[in-house]
Amino acid sequence: MKVIRAGTLLTMRNNKVLEDVNIIIEGDKIIEVKGGPPPDADEVIDARDHYVMPSFYDAHTHIGVAEEGAGFDYYDINEATDPSTPGLQGKDAIYPGDIGFKDAQAAGVSVCITGPGSSNVIGGLQAVIRTKGNTVEEMIIKEPAGLKMSFGRNPQFYWREQKKFPSTRMGVSALIREYFEKARNYRKKKEKDKTGVDPNMEALLLVLDRKIPARIHVANMEDISTIFELQDEYNIDITLEHVTEGHLIVDEIVKRDIPCVVGPFFVAGKSIQTRFLTARTAAILSEKGVRVALMTDHPAIPIHFIRHQAALAYKAGMDKFKALEAITSQAAEIIGIGDQYGTIEEGKKANIVILSDGPFKASSRVLYHIMEGEIVWKES
Amino acid sequence: MKILVGGMIFTGKEFIEGGAIYIENGKIIKVLKRKYLRNEAEIIDCSGKYILPGLIDAHTHIGLYEEGAGRDYTDGNEMTKPVTPHLYAIDAVSPHDVAIKRARENGVTSVFVTPGSANPIGGIGSVIKLKDGLPHKNVVKKEAGVKFAFGENPKFVYGPQKKMPMTRMAIAALIRESLYKAKYYGEKKKRKRDFETDVEMEALLKLLRREFPVRAHAHRHDDIMTALRIKEEFGVDLVIEHCTSGAKVKDHLKGKVIGCVVGPAFGVSTKPESRDISFETPGILAKEGILVAITSDHPVTPLKYLNIYAAMAFKEGMEEIEALKAITINPAKILGVEKRIGSIEKGKDADIVVFNRHPFDLLARAEMVFIDGERVK
């Protein structure tokens, strides 16, 4: 049993800030949160002068798949030999030795969702992983956690350069319709013929049968509009990733109650695609009641700056607690593990970070990072 | 309720001087030939002005080639394979295109947005209103035609890639092949035997069932004739786009096509197939009783000057009323949306433009523009 004596505690269950509370951990779970004197325990962590909160969840990364510091040859992120590769599984390309994972541990990021990139229109399956482990099996929390799809500049420009279909936006949505129809046909055939299992089609069926969401990389209004059409045509669950122009059409997103993973707010120069990029997107969507999580899109922004994404969102007008939820409880929920992760309360996994100061403070450092009850990082 | 009072109204069919147009809940609820005022309404004085139905352009690529966005932001042509019947132009319309606002502020309220002419079969076009917001929400008719293209453009996109089509023969062959495949697909669907949905075939099947017409880009007379032959062979409905040499084959067009969308004529001919560019063509065809719409083919020529192109046709011999119809009720008929837009009549959408001078006057400005009864300028 471990006990954390927390001076200031943000449970992220609600907007309350608790003071002088004990968090009691047994195994990988939190078994109690209460005030008063701390119970006897094998290990007591004194955080009475510090801030304690759930550790961080990054709702959109390519960590492990796009290995850092090794050069472009080590980028396994895009199987760009065919624009539609739904059957690929991101988990098969995760390198547990990626230095990004060490950074994540040191920065208090416990969990990420990772997988294929955005060169392909339909990229493949994603996995939710803990940032520590020697093998992928040790790291997986949930998979498949979603099907990666991409609209706009990334797939379009890539295939245009290759002089292959789809080289236009019209082509991108047509390709998706082609594949969804093929999957529907496959489903019918499967009932009679058991010898024709197709892993690409199986992946698409997961989405058509609403077992996993399509997590869709999108920036522009015209593409978001097309996605709404597809959502209606095929009745699928979706999330919108980046959703750069989302603040220009909030009402429709609210109406459809689509979760949005917004960011990263640190893009290198704005293209025509991202000319409306602003950290205000998170604030505006959140104000209207949209469920918002933030991202680093590691390695686009290194994973340990997830906390700063929240600070920037807050600076841009997002409610302080919503900004923190966007990297903890709301993020955990949007990636599909909210039942066991994301807050500090009884029964949840003991994913906790102890900071020297408030989460948005410049000089605040991670003193402890506890992942499922185990101390994975401690400041020396 | 709003009432537009006075001025010269062109309803799309006739002229009314000194009348009144009643607008409520986005629709035109009454058109009077004399003034009659109801007290609780908002009265808009239009004396001395010219009132027209919101102008309609039946052939544009607005939002696909966003103005000022540059060489990488072009979405009108899927130049990677020649037959793409299932592409929707509307999925690529950028609502940020300034051309939308500029056209709207010059009285153009609805357009047909279509893929370009790189592909012998390019994709599906939609009728949309030029309002702000999500393009899919401004749709009047999502599937209003499938774009076919004959002549030089497809040849010069695929020929250099050493792909079919390199010749006019191959363009026609590819189209025929696709339509026969669709026919066969239709048969299988009816019989439900080994049937699997194919999104490409669905679009062509709807063409064969005449749910919407073929919109055939054809400049030269021989390409127009090829389009007519294909129409005869498959029984599809046909509209000829551009129809630059239409005057040469007007007798063949009469009675065979739904109409012709003529233009753009403002510019020099850059290709042999468009040598006959002329503003005389609309008038010549109209005299034969062919339904003629005048187009900008935006962005080839700017959509916002649509009234000027009609003026040029008038100048070159088209009757005034025909030229006015060519940018209002005629395109609405060609697009199959005349029940909703294209004229100022009871029951139709309140899409109206008020010019300060005759719309064919070079100095004319659109002072007020209404879409669905809401004032957008």
Add this chain to the structure above:
Amino acid sequence: MERIIAIKGGTVYTMEGKVLKDKVIVIKDGKIKEIINNIPENVTVIDAQGKFIYPGLIDIHTHAGLWEEGIGREGYDGNEYTDPVTPHLRALDGINFLDRGFEEAKANGITTVNIMPGSANVIGGQGVAVKTTGEILLNPSGIKMALGENPRRVYRAQNRMPSTRMGSAFLMRKALIETQNYIKKKEKDKYLFDLKYEALSGLFEGKYPARIHAHRQDDIVTAIRIMGEFNIKAVIEHSTEGHLVADFLSKKGIPCALGPIITTRVKQELKFRTPETAKVYEEKGVLFAFTTDYPVIPIYGLQLSASIALQYSLSRETALKAITINGAKILGLDKRIGSIKEGKDADIIITDGDILEPVTKILYTLINGEIVYEYKGPESLLM
């Protein structure tokens, strides 16, 4: 400008050693006239009570206006990769001063930027230091050079030198030797003129420094070695592995433009990038300024970089200097900008909190005593 403005109250970080409270900064004709206790008569007053005042921030390594915001390839003008040695190119000729990047700079408190060509070329061209209103401070401000992965990747693909680090170093030396030849030849032939060698001559005359892009420790040392051979003043750009050769940098007195420290480590030469470098420089006495390499990261990454370095034990004092006066010194413009002192340009920012806190907002940005940005609510944020 006749107008006199007084900024009243607040906590003033002069960057001249003192932190002042409850003073009045009087600005006249675009310059800081005096810092006194009472507000003079008949002046426009900006009330900064309870707020914080700093010199306008300075970023000494950007490509503002050279890689334009919000358009595509039509706006990329920073890298002329048709020839690896182009000292005669001037950044000034490629900058769009109406680019949104300048608005973003003003809105985020950055009042002076140094703009240089990119790092595709071994010798890229001449940089220019400007205020973010467009006023030119120093042209040229230096000759941009580059070692490391970039030039060799670009030219290897074209089957040209340099395709190795040896090739880059060779081309650098060769250009400088040829410049020495040119200078000698000119003594005899007064009509001789070559735009490329004229530009490099300025290095020998000490008019401006060589600004050399180098990430890896070996590239840093190579750059300093070559410039040392010719007695040319050098500044190292990025200096990502600078903490591994800090003693060397300190001994040679080489200043560094450090950053951007918040990017992805996509290239092998970035593998050891860490915000700790700043702390090591502080300890070893290396003069450095933070930089964003805008638009590689957004311009407000300048103060965010300083903010992040605090987590890695950099002192607040050095962090502040590294986004103000240090940059001015490295550019040789510290007589005009970089601190709040009588006689200097009135480039001043007023904030609602400690500039090193990521949530702090800029309330006012003044350049030459004129308000060029004012916070009017969340919509006026450009971030």
